[in-house]
Amino acid sequence: MRIGIFTDSYKPYISGVVRSIELFTSEFEQMGHEVIIFSPNYPGVEKEKNVYRFPSVPSLAHDDFYLALPFSWGLKNFIKEKPLDIVHVHSPFILGRLGARLAKRMGIPLVFTYHTLYDQYTHYVPLGKDFSKQITRKMCVNFCNRCHLVITPTEIISHHIKNMGVTSPVNWLPTGIDLSEFSNSDRHWLKNTYKINPHDIVMLFVGRAGKEKNIPFIIKSFSLVHKQHPHTKLFLVGEGPELDNLKNLVKSLQLEDSVIWTGKLQREELIKAYCGADLFVFGSLTETQGLVIAEAKAAGLPVIAVDAFGVSNMVSHEEDGFLVQPDIQMFYQKITQLINNPDLRRKMSTNALRNVQKISSHQCAKKLENYYNELKIKAMVEKQRKEALL
Template sequence: MKIGMFTDSYRPYTSGVVRSIETTAGKLTELGHEVYIFAPKYPDYEKEAGVFRFASVPTPTYPDFAIALPFSLYLRSTIKRLNLDVIHVHSPFSMGLLGARTAKRYDLPLVFTYHTMYDQYVHYLPFAQDISRKVVLKLSSNFCNRCDLVITPTEVIRKIVAPNVQTRVEAVPTGIEVDEFDGADRTWLRREYNISPDEKILLHLGRLGKEKNVGFLLQAYNKIRKNHPHTRLVIVGDGPEREGLIEEAKSMDFGEKVLFTGPLSREHVVDSYAGADLFIFASTTETQGLVLGEAKAAGVPSVAVKALGASEMVKDGVDGYLTPLDMDKFTERIEQLLENDELRQAMAERALIEAEHISSTAMAKKLLGVYMETIDDKKRLSAV
């Protein structure tokens, strides 16, 4: 099968969406299929076979993110040459709209993954955020209705999206590359940042944006450290809130107890997961919460706020805990696992088992199944 993926973000930019596309495209390729990526250019991007870049401009509120200009003199000839079977878009804007127009022009099935609760991200717009939220919701629903299939990363998001659109909606999570954690260096994080063996590491990993609620984690750790001074909070990632969060941490006088590593290579991201004792997560906007699945694959239990997709990624009381967005309850569960090594280890072992259920191979095969169903449905409708 030949698949064209249109996306508004791709490497070297880092995000959950980019990671999802990388994982899915890589596994589909391993299974013998051809995947072609249509994405924005970035100043320091590297040319890759099968990746077609579009001129782009930086966003005014976050210059590291580029908005593609969805025009190319070579697109038509490229699409004809590739002879695609399906177009899969990963946003309803810019490149997603271009993918939709391309699918219509060549009568190809159009699949859309609803990666993001877009109304939760209007704080990145410089004005009229309340109006923008309503407009974004309407645009998202309208775009779904242009597609032949809408994919959501979790069942809870499917139940939110499906009643508002006429298109078929299927839940297909992004798979986890469980094998890449087999060779992880569990000592790297402590060696690299001089963390002593008697300190327990609380890890958060993700893009440092307002919607990720990392400030809540700083407040939680400020409470936890009073009873558990032999702990460290390690925050891996970059984003528009990074400098503000560093200043907030300084105001709490954490000293070396809170560490912002900045962005890391994929190898050391994996090592960081593997070196942690506990993963903590407070975002309330996730459609899946891919980092929670990756923590499982590393054998690390999580404490997360029970919200949207994250509520499906942690089995409460089995491989971690889910709590309301309540400081006392959140910190109580973290302290419970810090104080009970036997319980934490049991949850770590269960996390490894649960990660296999959403392996990248299993999810790629499920995605191929819904691709084939959509292609067949398209052919039947065209024959009528």
């Protein structure tokens, strides 16, 4: 099977969407399928096999994100030489819409993964945020209803988009985890590299430094924790537009020595960071899945997270972590409970390692392969039906 992936977000940009594409592509290639990725070009990116790059321009909102110009003289011949069996888009916008048009033109199934609650990101729009939210939601629903199948990373998001008005078939399928990455990682790297006392408790956050990630909530909660437990450290992994504001907040709370900023980490270092921490903390209110939570569980970390949208499906409350309301005092109390109870931490760590087995990348890719095959059969039957009527 030749699968065309159309995405507005791809390497070298780092995101959950990019990681999802990487994992599924790797698994499909091991199964014998051919995956071709259609994505924006980035300065200095070397040519890769089966990656078709479009000319692009920098985004005004994010310096490190590029927007594709969905025009290419060579695309028609490229598709002709490598005809696709299925189109899977990962955005309802620029390249996602191009992929949808090509799928319709070729008469092949169109699949869309609803990675992001797009209407929750209109804080990046300078004017008319409420109006932009309504327009964005309507646009997303209309796009979903053009697709043969919509994939959501968690069940709760499936219900959410159906309530929004999506009538196309919807299946929920998480982005899986490559469990082998976490099997033999160096658990001392994080504390050794950043010269942290081996007995200190390390809390870890991984994610983009954007408003939607609710990082001030994490920092303020940590401030309460640190007053009671001075031997704690908070590691923040990632970069983004809110970084300066977050550093100012840390300074105002006099936490400069206890909050460590790592910036972006290479994949191998990120795995070591997960494996070297003691707890994972997450405050986002807009996640469709929260892939970083699954990665934290693969490292055996208990998770304390705000109970919102997709995160609710990723944490088994009181089993491998805690889901709490967006209340700083409650969040602080659950962190403190785990700090004070090493036996509970170990129990939740064991449960996290067990539960994450359910979403291995191989199992998730096999399910998606089945969805593709079902759609191909339906498309073939429909084509034969139409031909019989002629």
